Amino acid sequence: MRFIADFHVHSHYSRATSKDMCPEGIWKWAQLKGVRVIGTGDFTHPKWLKELDEKLEPGGDGLFTLRKEYQTGDVPVSCRTDVRFILSAEISCIYSKNGKTRKIHSIILAPDFAGAARINLALSKIGNLLSDGRPILGLDAKELLKITLDKSPEAMLIPAHAWTPHFSVFGAASGFDAMEECFEELTPHIHAIETGLSSDPLMNWRLSALDRLTLVSNSDAHSAAKIGREANILDTDLSYPSIIESIKTRKGFLGTIEFFPEEGKYHYDGHRDCGVSLTPKETIHHGHLCPVCNRKVTIGVMHRVEKLADRDHGFRLEGAPSFTSIIPLPEIIAEGLKCGVNTKKVESLYFPLLEKLGSEFTILLESPLDDIERASTPLIREAVTRMRTGNVHIAPGYDGEFGKIRIFGDVERKEIKGQLKLL
């Protein structure tokens, strides 16, 4: 069966995470977005695990469904689907190795509550699991992998947002130059990396060292409306073992749905406080210092990829799963209406669109353009067209600042409106 999966989200027990990241909220928004299999996030948090244990029931084969009595959210008929949960967590390992402080985030997928509990029990002896849904542990990431597999052999560890500068396995500030440097002899147990918002498969294919890995994409959502902003498309049975097998072998792993990497917060280099955005070349030219304040700039994802790459830009890995780049629907609507994303205007068009056409992914990826135009405006139709063909301008993100999407220039917008009138 073909379905969309998002393995990495956070619960309301994580820092700076919205209250709507509760089982009910996740269930509702997964449907609005068109995500069939969604991570629970934060299974390391004892209170969250308890809440999951109460509100979920086994849906068969290692996935879970929300119990009927909690299916209270209002979901349009057009979007309704039988959402499955998969136990997932993210852990921040902060430690020192080979003379440098390392900060590595990892996703863990677990096959059942007993496995998750065994992992938790081991980790509770290492740090405090209660103070954050995404706990910080003073633990070597390799040891985390060892504990994970030891306590639950069917579990899977995936390095999270692998290129982000401060908290990832290849990050410029506190990561490594090679997977082996981090996981040593356990490296063969790493089957996938999460590419993160600021990189896409095209960038990752430039490293032959990554050829054997499956490139997965997830939302890392801290609020329900962000669920599925990146995701995976699979064609397997709806079961934990099949999903894991598909990630390991890429059989039935059709590909990923991606941000345009320029929209990610760390695509370029730069210094946010000074509003300075730099290409890798410019950074080198400035000696890695901010041309305004002379402090060190934050090295972004593109720079790191360039540095570790052994292939030229544009290389396509044969036989690898494909990917589709998208812009979240609210941003497209905002472009079409020429207003802010978080406005009533966007909202008042977003929900009716879902009701008429189906989930957000259906609209972005499948709905006929004529249907979209009928349900919205010609400009929004044109925006979706341009997104689907990759014909968009984005001022790249840097140092924690999201990239700025511009589908239409002002003149262009007028021209299109004019043309449309003539038609």
Add this chain to the structure above:
Amino acid sequence: MDPRETQIFDGLNEAQKAAVTTTAGPVLVIAGPGTGKTLTMVRRIVYLVHQGVQPESILAVTFTNRAAREMKERTAALLGQSAGAVFIGTFHLLGLLIIQDNRSDDFSICDRDEQIELLKPLVGGSARKARQVAGHISRIKNYLEPDNPSSLTVFGGGRDGVDADQRELYNAYQAALRERNAFDFDDLILKPLEILVDSRIAQSYRDRYRFLIIDEYQDINPAQYRLLRLITNARNNICAVGDPDQAIYAFRGADIGNFLNFEKDFPDAARITLSENFRSTGTILQASNALIRNNVKRIDKMLFTLREQGAQIAVIDAPDDRAEVEFIIREIEMRMGGTSHLQMRKNTAERDYAGASFRFSDFAVIYRTNAQAKALEDAFSASGIPYQVLGCRSGTKSREIEETIAYLHSLIHAGEAGDPRETSGREAKLLSPADFFDPRADTVMLMTMHMAKGLEFPVVFITGVDEGLLPCTIIKEDVDREEERRLFYVGMTRAKNDLFLIHARSRFLYGQRLAPMPSPYLGAFPESLVDKTVIPDRTRKQEEKDRQMGLF
């Protein structure tokens, strides 16, 4: 020279070499903080074995299980298998061994929790009262003369002897232990004393252990002292190692006099002083020396270091105890380069430690009393920075953790059959709460000055450098000022590179809001060694901002 001998003396200075090779007759090794004491003791054991001494005849007694573990590991690394035959352990483990040697029945050991359970019915069910009484009983047993508690003046804390109720309680408790054929921890020293009254048995131990090494000799109590005297004679090869400036266990009955009297007890004793400190910067060492020089009851020694002078000691004057711990957390975040994206944003304008290599266990927060731990623990818990409180866990936190663990076990058992937990033997009962943590756990350490002994950290924060806490006169006015100074000295000398002494102008402690002055001990430091920072009082605007951040 024999290549093995080069290995034994590798990296040792002259004084350490002398301490390793002076093996005929008694020797007193005065080892200041950071002078390579453990290294020296380990090499002494290795040297003895290489000289042909049977490993079985070497007895090394440490103050804590932790110290024993470290010494065992380091000895095994050099000696291999034969290290296993050397006795390395605490006085309690030695006591257990002697009891096991001489009793055939199946006795049990009553750990702290079981002791409280035993006492509860005797004091009307109150756990708090039971803990209090347990403390009194422990002090009686350590001050010795257990058969004659009326001769003791510590019972009940008063000086007029023991009142009848207390004596009855003691007797009832002892009867309850006897009924269960159980010993408490203190009995592990007392029972051997009874056994060793038989001089033939005592002689058998003197014959067995020809070479003794006693660590932290300044902190042994009268019971331990007597046990030691029973298994040694005046000409024994006993090596007492310690530092009278670090004697901090008088409250448990330890007597610094034992150390100062060693040369009377063993008249032919050689004396070796280790005075090169390998741990701390020049600044930290000079300031510590300047402090401890004010004590009278000590053996004068001047420590020196070949390390760089290093940074000045940071004396921080904080508005209150909340600002105190916030300051600490911010310093740690800064050195680690932020532990979360939220933190990254806050720290951009701060000092740059990029490329530095810190781990959480590089930081220690050290304080005078357990009462200070709660506020620190709450703030660390809220920050998400991994931490552990060494030695004990506070009530609420440990209950929370226990509940969590019980719940996790229930989930695991729902999924499968069988209890994977291992059964614990007698020796396992001697483990401390610190052993709960996985050795792989790398965390910031929070601990009292008493727990800090023997440890070292690149960065040390001492909190509560207030009048009333250092010296600790807040509970009892007539404390031993010299012991209090030694405690502060022990805290300071844990630091390798950076030392922060933090005073709060307002502090909530023991149920009341206090407004203490800085500790008078701060006056001991030459001005050139200290960099003083005053954090201003919170403005209303800041309070408002803090509240908003809390909403996040």
